[in-house]
Amino acid sequence: xxxxxxxxxxxxxxxxxxxxxxxxxxxxxxxxxxxxxxxxxxxxxxxxxxxxxxxxxxxxxxxxxxxxxxxxxxxxxxxxxxxxxxxxxxxxxxxxxxxxxxxxxxxxxxxxxxxxxxxxxxx
Amino acid sequence: xxxxxxxxxxxxxxxxxxxxxxxxxxxxxxxxxxxxxxxxxxxxxxxxxxxxxxxxxxxxxxxxxxxxxxxxxxxxxxxxxxxxxxxxxxxxxxxxxxxxxxxxxxxxxxxxxxxxxxxxxxxxxxxxxxxxxx
Numbered sequence: 001x002x003x004x005x006x007x008x009x010x011x012x013x014x015x016x017x018x019x020x021x022x023x024x025x026x027x028x029x030x031x032x033x034x035x036x037x038x039x040x041x042x043x044x045x046x047x048x049x050x051x052x053x054x055x056x057x058x059x060x061x062x063x064x065x066x067x068x069x070x071x072x073x074x075x076x077x078x079x080x081x082x083x084x085x086x087x088x089x090x091x092x093x094x095x096x097x098x099x100x101x102x103x104x105x106x107x108x109x110x111x112x113x114x115x116x117x118x119x120x121x122x123x
Numbered sequence: 124x125x126x127x128x129x130x131x132x133x134x135x136x137x138x139x140x141x142x143x144x145x146x147x148x149x150x151x152x153x154x155x156x157x158x159x160x161x162x163x164x165x166x167x168x169x170x171x172x173x174x175x176x177x178x179x180x181x182x183x184x185x186x187x188x189x190x191x192x193x194x195x196x197x198x199x200x201x202x203x204x205x206x207x208x209x210x211x212x213x214x215x216x217x218x219x220x221x222x223x224x225x226x227x228x229x230x231x232x233x234x235x236x237x238x239x240x241x242x243x244x245x246x247x248x249x250x251x252x253x254x255x256x257x
Contacts, residue, residue, distance in 0.1 A: 006149030006197045007142040014141055014192050038202035046206050065153070069203075074149050078163075078199035079170035080192075082231040083178055086239065089232075104201075105224055112205040116213065 001062050005070020009038075013075050028084040031077065032104055036111050038076035042068055043112035047119020140185055144193020152198050162207045163200055164227050168234040170199035175235035179242020 017030035045068045081104060088097040152166045159165065174195040177187065204227055211220035 002149045002153040003146035006145040007138075009149075010141045010145035010193055010197050011138050013196060014137065014188075035201040035205075038200075039205040042202040042206045043209060046210065069153050069156075070149055072202050073152060073200045074145055074197040076200050076202035077170075077196040078167040078201045078204060078227070078231060079174040079195040079235070080199075081201055082167075082171040082199075082228075082235040083174045083239075086175065086232055086235045087178075101228065105205075105228070108201065108205040109208060109224075112202070112209045113212070116206065116209050 001066040002070040002073075005066040006074035009071040009074030013077060028081075028088070028100055031080050031084060032100070032107075035076045035081065035104060036108055038072045039108040040111040040115040042072040042076075043115025044119045045072070045115075047116040047121075049119075050116075051120045137188060140188035141193040141196075144189040144191075144195075145197040148194040148197030152200060156203075162223060163203050164223070164230065167199045167204065167227055168230045170195040171231040172234035172238040173198075175238025175240075176242040177238075178235075179239045179244075180246060 013031075013034050016034050020030040020033065045064060049064060085097055085101045088100060148170075152163065155161065155166050156163060174191055177191050177195075204223070208220040208223055211217070211223065
């Protein structure tokens with residue numbers, strides 16, 4: 001199930017990054033965008049699970065593996081992020097590298113927290 | 124629509140290569156997570172190292188799709204890293220969360236740099252070997 005969710009996740013990542021490439025000054029903001037979407041969604045999945053809204057049936061845990069670990073796990077990527085920060089550093093674009101690294105982490109933490117909170121809340 | 128078929132074919136080919144890499148990548152990440160409970164540090168560092176290595180080698184589109192975008196992209200994960208950190212903060216362990224963020228970031232960048240260096244060295248070695256002896 002993890003593998004099954006990973007195919008559309010990885011493919012969508014490729015398409016989003018390629019789609020936004022001409023619109024953005026640098027390719028890494030496409031990666032930034034998919035990482036944020038995936039962080040929010042995975043936070044939501046975990047929040048829902050923690051709140052006991054997913055049930056504990058076998059079907060529910062399989063679905064969490066498919067959607068959470070497979071799809072959102074593959075949609076987001078750390079390796080591309082790390083290499084993009086490294087490349088930016090090697091180009092001596094210090095400010096942009098720091099902005100990309102810190103901005104990605106802070107923004108993703110906030111949206112993951114928001115997703116988690118939303119999943120846990122009663123609303 | 125004869126003018127659309129080449130682009131459709133290209134897209135299907137992309138999907139095939141990316142998917143072929145993504146399945147083992149995600150399965151490996153899942154199994155590492157289950158067995159080691161390491162919150163994805165190891166897979167993220169390993170994937171960064173491999174992707175850095177690819178960057179140092181001559182660019183090949185199919186290899187990039189299969190191993191770079193498919194395998195490394197799926198093996199590593201940004202979202203689980205962030206959600207793990209949020210989870211630690213929510214459990215009242217903010218220091219552990221910052222530790223996880225710093226550790227993954229530092230080791231990931233280090234791994235990518237090491238991979239790039241290995242890739243470049245291999246390239247340099249190959250060029251040296253292919254030069255005719257004097």
